[in-house]
Amino acid sequence: MREFCLVGVVALVTACGGAAVPQESLTAAKASIAGAEVGGAASEPKAALHLKLAKEQVTKAENLISDGDNEEAARVIDRAQADADLALALAKEVSAEKAAIETKEQLEKLRKKATQ
Amino acid sequence: MKNGFNRIALFTLLSQAVLACATPMPPQELLDARTAYDVATKSSAPQYAPAQLDTAKQSLARAEQSFQDNGDEPVTKDLAYVADRRAKLAAAEGSREQAERARAQMDKDFKSTEIDALETTKSKLEHEQRARAEAEKGLADAQKKLSLAMASLAEIAKVKEESRGVVITLSGSVLFATGKSALLPIAQEKLSEVAKALNDQGFKSLLVEGHTDSQGSADKNMVLSQERAESVRTYLISQGIPSDKIKAQGIGSSRPVADNSTAEGRANNRRVEIVVEPLGK
Numbered sequence: 001m002r003e004f005c006l007v008g009v010v011a012l013v014t015a016c017g018g019a020a021v022p023q024e025s026l027t028a029a030k031a032s033i034a035g036a037e038v039g040g041a042a043s044e045p046k047a048a049l050h051l052k053l054a055k056e057q058v059t060k061a062e063n064l065i066s067d068g069d070n071e072e073a074a075r076v077i078d079r080a081q082a083d084a085d086l087a088l089a090l091a092k093e094v095s096a097e098k099a100a101i102e103t104k105e106q107l108e109k110l111r112k113k114a115t116q
Numbered sequence: 117m118k119n120g121f122n123r124i125a126l127f128t129l130l131s132q133a134v135l136a137c138a139t140p141m142p143p144q145e146l147l148d149a150r151t152a153y154d155v156a157t158k159s160s161a162p163q164y165a166p167a168q169l170d171t172a173k174q175s176l177a178r179a180e181q182s183f184q185d186n187g188d189e190p191v192t193k194d195l196a197y198v199a200d201r202r203a204k205l206a207a208a209e210g211s212r213e214q215a216e217r218a219r220a221q222m223d224k225d226f227k228s229t230e231i232d233a234l235e236t237t238k239s240k241l242e243h244e245q246r247a248r249a250e251a252e253k254g255l256a257d258a259q260k261k262l263s264l265a266m267a268s269l270a271e272i273a274k275v276k277e278e279s280r281g282v283v284i285t286l287s288g289s290v291l292f293a294t295g296k297s298a299l300l301p302i303a304q305e306k307l308s309e310v311a312k313a314l315n316d317q318g319f320k321s322l323l324v325e326g327h328t329d330s331q332g333s334a335d336k337n338m339v340l341s342q343e344r345a346e347s348v349r350t351y352l353i354s355q356g357i358p359s360d361k362i363k364a365q366g367i368g369s370s371r372p373v374a375d376n377s378t379a380e381g382r383a384n385n386r387r388v389e390i391v392v393e394p395l396g397k
Contacts, residue, residue, distance in 0.1 A: 050201070075194040082201035089208040096215040103222045110226060114233040 019070035025077045026065075029058055032084035040091045047090035054083035143188040145196035149176055152203035161210030164217075168206035175199035258318075265313035272306045281393045284310060288327070288344070288386030297343035299351055307348065311355030314392065322362040323391040324349045329382035330369040342366025348388050 033054050041047035057080035064073035142150075153176050161169045179195035186192055269275050274285040291303040299307070314322065326341030326348075345364035353359045375381035 072190070075191065079194060079197050079201075082198040082205075086201045086205045086208070089205045089212070093208040093212040093215070096212040096219070100215040100219040100222070103219045103226065107222050107226045107229065110229050110233065114229055114236070 019074065021065055021070050022061075022074040022077055025074065025081065026058070026061060029054065029061075029077050029080040029084055032081060032088070033058065036084050036088040036091065039088045040095060041087040044091050044094045047087045047094065050083040050087035050090065054080045054087060057083065140187045142183055143193045143196060145193045145200065146179055146183055146188075149179055149196040149199035149203060152200045152207075156203040156207040156210070159207040159210050160214045161206040163210070164213035165206050165209035168202070168209045172199065172202035172206045175202040262317045265317040269310060269313045272309055278391075281391045284390040284392065286310075286348075286388045286390070287383070288388065289383055291348070291388055292344055295340070297340060297347050299347055304351060307351050308355055310390065311352050311357055314352075314390075315356055318395050319361070320393040320395055322352070322357065322393070324352070324362065324364045325389045325391065326364070326366045327371060327373075327385060327387050327389065328369045329385040330372065330376040331382065334368055334370075338366050338368035340366070341368050344388060348390070352390075 033051065036047070036051050036054070041051040057076050061073040061076040061080060064070070064076060153172055156169055156172055175195070176199040179192060179199045182189070182192040182195050266275060269284060272286075276283055276285075286303075286306065290306065291299055293300065324345045326343070326345035328337040328341050330337075342365070345366055349362050349364035352362060369376070369385070372381075372385045373387070374384035376385060
């Protein structure tokens, strides 16, 4: 019975002390979410989905940290970071494509005018 | 026999279970990540976002390794989830870069087309300007010629503008002997100058009208005025006026311009009028 208690205590200490609070990566993920929002991710459906996922996972990670589960929190933050990065990339892709289409239309208009 | 079958079935089930344990099914996240990476390699990412694609590759490799080591544990799912996003990011970055390059090229094309269009407009404008200057010069020349012609006409005849055109009035006494329709020599000289002035200034058509005073019978006056108009017409044709552009008409005494009761008035009424329909009317 004494051995069992000892094992239990050791396991508890390892769980608590094994992983530090992933504060740095959490801050980075939050910054990326803010960056994606500035980049227009909220107004592009595909990007908005990943922005939402990123935010949800940050909330989840914060709850996990409160519960002391830093290890899982770190993995959830990795997910959040990946979604935030993707949200920004998708927003930029859409705006680049829109700009290209716009330029193409202007060019065609100009060419049409030039041949008149 | 029944027992034997059950045993075989049990063995089959067991061996399948063992096999399933040895190679567990990959989690959905890993399947998604593989698909996403496959899609990315077939997109414009290899050409335009090779660094991001490489990151995605490494990310997928970590997920695959975790799957080998840990099976479908949450850690594998998390790594696969991240790998899926990295692959999609590479594809997105690839098409963004491609779109931006295409746009940059079109921008260049736009500018050069714009410059071409400007050049075309410029040369068109210059051409128009030259044409206008030439036309203006031509017009000025014509006007100068016209005013010179009018000035020389004014020296030998009365010229006035009426609604029917420019009317050149030649006094009958200068042109004809009394009762005759043959032109006097001095008249021929004058008419030569008139013809020259008319040819110089150009015109659409000419109408020669003969007028008399009210002395004598109206019939005779009508015949005389017709003959006189004809003789002026004939002479003008001989001086180069195209015959299809000139007509003659006898008016007789019906349109006096002065009082027929005085000698001076009658002299003014005896006249030939040349009505000029100007060009461009």
